Amino acid sequence: MSNIVLATKWRPKLFSDLIGQDPVVTALINSLDNQRLHHSYLFTGTRGVGKTTLARILAKCLNCETNGVSSKPCGKCASCLAIDAGQFVDLYEVDAASRTKVEDTRELLENVQYLPTQGRFKIYLIDEVHMLSTHSFNALLKTLEEPPEHVKFILATTDPQKIPSTILSRCLHFSLNRISAEVIRNQLEKVLTNENINFEENATKNISKIADGSMRDALSISEQCISHGDNKITYNNICKILCLMPAENINEIVNLIVNNDVKKLMDLIEQMYFQTADFKYILEELISIFHQTAMFKVTNKLNDSIYDTSIKSLSEKYSEEEIQVLYQTGVANLKDIEFAPDHKSGFEIALIRMILFMPFKIDTSEENNNNGNLEKISSKKKPSDQDLNQKSLQKKNNSKEKEVLSIENNWEIIVKRLDIDSITRNLAKNIIFDKKIDNTLHFLIGEDRASVVTEKSKDKLKEALTNYFGNDIKIFIETSNNDLSTLHKKDEEDYNNKISNADKIINNDDFIKTIKEKFDATSVENSVQIKDLTNGE
Ligand SMILES: [Zn+2]
Known part of the structure; x- marks a missing residue:
């Protein structure tokens, strides 16, 4: 591979090279080809989606010596080459983040009225324009109100909310999309194949996800992996470089949640802790898995993710509502994790809550008190003979429902x-x-x-x-x-009996015992509430 970094080498030079921004590109092509030019453009979108790249292509379109103003600059004339090389004298690129003061803006705009030296238009590309001070915006506004014919402004920002409306109203606004992981992955694999770099599919899949909508980030992460991995991009390498927990460990966490195995879960976290795991990242991954499971429940489609096995086992074990509980618990704990003494403790609590907050069916009948098990409603159990008898009894009761009973008894x-x-x-x-x-x-x-x-x-x-x-x-x-x-008195007595039975069950439960040991906890007497989970009568 050449020394030029991937992100620079593969920076799009034409509209047709730009990925994931079709609506914006189409609009720009149309306006250029119809010679409907505006004097100031505003490109908005998150970092790395191609705002400045688009601005440079536009600069070439406006200044190409061979093709004139068109959507297809030649890429070979002096102007095109100079713009690509970042040496075009009439293109003023400013990072507003580092030049926020009004003096800087005045200095920049000082020569606006003079004709361009080399090109057709003088182009002012102001990146992160929202960082300008109020005075700077006022100075800019004066020029935007009456711009000379030979000047074009291209403003770019990640945060359009911070731009005064007086400026916004004078710009042609284009909002760039966050690029989807799939589009990034396709482009990334195209680049790597072209560069003769071997890669694992799991690796590119993961990079595209971490890049979070930014092609530039995807390329620079790949760059790091290549230099660490002997011209090869492997999944394990990415995990090492970015300190990510490999998918198999995260799948194992899900497996233990599904099996309610708190003890093994805590052992695994301990083990991960010594591998310097980023627990916040793992929690985010879990939330993403719950989200994908919820989607899978609705669409019945898997997105070919590294967590497919987890998604399948979660969706077999839990109902849609229970997946929501898991997701909600995860999201709430993502906020809490910042307030925890350390991320590991926050993560442990998150996992325990995920298991605890599942609705329990507490069987308070006498014969079941001895084994002291909290039975999950969701656990798939074949109906026993007893269950079936109860069901047929229920049916009989239902048919009696219509019958009017005498009030006496x-x-x-x-x-x-x-x-x-x-x-x-x-x-x-x-x-x-x-x-x-x-x-x-x-x-x-x-x-x-x-x-x-x-x-x-x-x-x-x-x-x-x-x-x-x-x-x-x-x-x-x-x-x-x-x-x-009265029935009211009977209800009260029933409730008190259930509470004292539930206390007994909870104190005898293995799962609760593990938590008590682990956290040196006690359960508060009579703090148990009975939730009526049966339907109707
Ligand atoms: Zn040209």
Whole structure:
């Protein structure tokens, strides 16, 4: 390979060489070929997308001696060659970031009124123009308001928001796209093949991703790899040079998350720590994997990524909602990681949360308390005979649903079946059925609960019961100073039982034990909340 660096050697010299900017290029070609020239152009876009490259091509289009003003400069005349070599006397390239003062701008614009020395137009290319001071912008504005015929301004910036509207309104604005990883990869492989450099597909795939929309970055990363890797670009080399964690390690992390293996996960992190892993980068990679999994769930298409195995196993194990939980946990922890004592601790917490925040199904029935396992809802389990029996029982219950039950012994079931809001349901749960006289239902309510009776909730309950029984029902609620066994009381007792059972389960769980050991943690008694994950009744 020659000594010229790749990024310089492969810098596009014609519009047709420029990749990933078709809409902008088409617009410029049309305006040049129709001789509709503007006196100032503004190119915006993130770094490395080709703003200054585009500006230089435009400079050639305007100054080519052979072809005149056209979209196809010859590339051979003195002007074209001088512009390519960066030696054209009428092209003033300024980096506004280093020349922000008004004196600098005045000095630059001092000679605007004089005719060009060599070319057709004097071209002022001001890069990072948003860095100019207010006074500098004012000085520039004066020239932009009445520019001499022989002058063209090309402004470039990554941050158009910071440019005053008075300047913006005088420019023809072109917004350059971030170049997609795929386009970068194709171009990169074309360049490498041309330069006779061997490369691994995983390597170019990864470089295109890290380049994050910038062709220039992709080429300079490749350059580094070539000089380290004996004229060859390998995936392992990239990981070494950029201190990246190889994909197989990240796939292993995902595998351990899928298997809920916190202990092995922590061991792996410890191991990675000694390989000077960048934990923030790994977390970003995980988030990207969750994102790709969410997309895979929707589109059923894999993008041929180095994490395909992870994406498949995640999508087999988790539902769409659970993938969202993983993604959300990852993103939230990406912010938190900066506030953690160090990135490693932040990363450990992130992984534990990913496993912890999955919805658990806590089975609080007596016979299951002994083995003390927290069973993931998502774990694919073949239905046992017992499950099937329960299902057929449920079916029978469903068919009974339509049947109108007598109120005497069935208040609990009837309340469950009534279509009422939570306030009315609260009333229903605080009263007990007393007697029925004609069409009037008499209920009792404890004196201490009398405040839950309101005219509105009473009306709603009456309406719901009328609908249920199919004839016009009246209700009468009387206060009582007896200790009534209401549904409300029953709910409270059930809840307290569940809490004490759940505490027992959690304290016996292997996973929780590992966390306690690892972080010297204790669980707060009675801090467990029961989440109702069953549907309907
Ligand atoms: Zn030319």
